[in-house]
Amino acid sequence: MKNIPRKFILAALALFHFTIPSAGAITVGTVDTFTGSLDNWQKGQQNPTYLSVVPGGGPAGAGDSYMQSVADGAGSFSRLTVFNVSQWDSNYITDGVTSIRMDLLNSGSSALQIRLGLRDGAGRELGYISSTPYVLGVGTGWQTAEFLVTEEALTTVGQVDNFSSFLSSGFALRILHATSTASLSGDPVVGTLGVDNVTAVPEPRAIVLLLVGVAILAMKMHRQG
Numbered sequence: 001m002k003n004i005p006r007k008f009i010l011a012a013l014a015l016f017h018f019t020i021p022s023a024g025a026i027t028v029g030t031v032d033t034f035t036g037s038l039d040n041w042q043k044g045q046q047n048p049t050y051l052s053v054v055p056g057g058g059p060a061g062a063g064d065s066y067m068q069s070v071a072d073g074a075g076s077f078s079r080l081t082v083f084n085v086s087q088w089d090s091n092y093i094t095d096g097v098t099s100i101r102m103d104l105l106n107s108g109s110s111a112l113q114i115r116l117g118l119r120d121g122a123g124r125e126l127g128y129i130s131s132t133p134y135v136l137g138v139g140t141g142w143q144t145a146e147f148l149v150t151e152e153a154l155t156t157v158g159q160v161d162n163f164s165s166f167l168s169s170g171f172a173l174r175i176l177h178a179t180s181t182a183s184l185s186g187d188p189v190v191g192t193l194g195v196d197n198v199t200a201v202p203e204p205r206a207i208v209l210l211l212v213g214v215a216i217l218a219m220k221m222h223r224q225g
Contacts, residue, residue, distance in 0.1 A: 040086035066196035081186035088173035105194030116147035121170030126158025
């Protein structure tokens with residue numbers, strides 16, 4: 001086989017550069033960094049004591065802001081659960097997103113079991129929750145957790161007909177401390193959770209397919225030249 005001329009390789013690389021999204025800018029186009037706002041994240045009741053933006057001390061250091069959720073173990077703010085019904089409501093299958101990555105900080109005195117939840121958009125107690133939690137120990141500093149958003153990695157809560165149809169019907173993304181997969185509400189706890197850089201991660205297979213396509217295009221250009 002003939003060697004592919006350098007100009008075609010450069011053309012293919014240029015196409016690759018402009019086609020592949022940069023890190024944190026995949027199809028959904030969503031990365032929440034909490035720079036001056038909560039980026040549409042909420043609790044059941046809004047109260048700055050229990051959900052706020054901390055202006056510094058995030059994973060990147062003194063000037064890096066992050067979201068802080070506080071739970072007192074009782075009453076209306078007994079849980080660390082936060083949710084987003086805005087930019088994270090997307091069909092992850094068609095968008096090529098297979099996981100959600102985020103930086104987490106446990107600044108409380110109890111170990112936390114953090115899971116990702118996808119709850120029915122109508123507010124019903126049904127949807128999906130991470131089968132395996134990310135255990136966040138006390139005093140461990142910022143940790144990067146990645147939660148798979150695939151049917152195999154999630155446990156069904158309530159009566160859900162079909163994973164694909166659920167993703168296309170509208171849902172709220174949730175970050176919660178839950179000791180089991182029984183509920184999407186989370187468990188009462190006395191704790192403080194920091195969250196930053198919530199990022200939709202594209203399916204690696206999509207990148208591989210794109211590379212194959214670029215290689216085929218380069219060869220076609222070479223043959224036509």
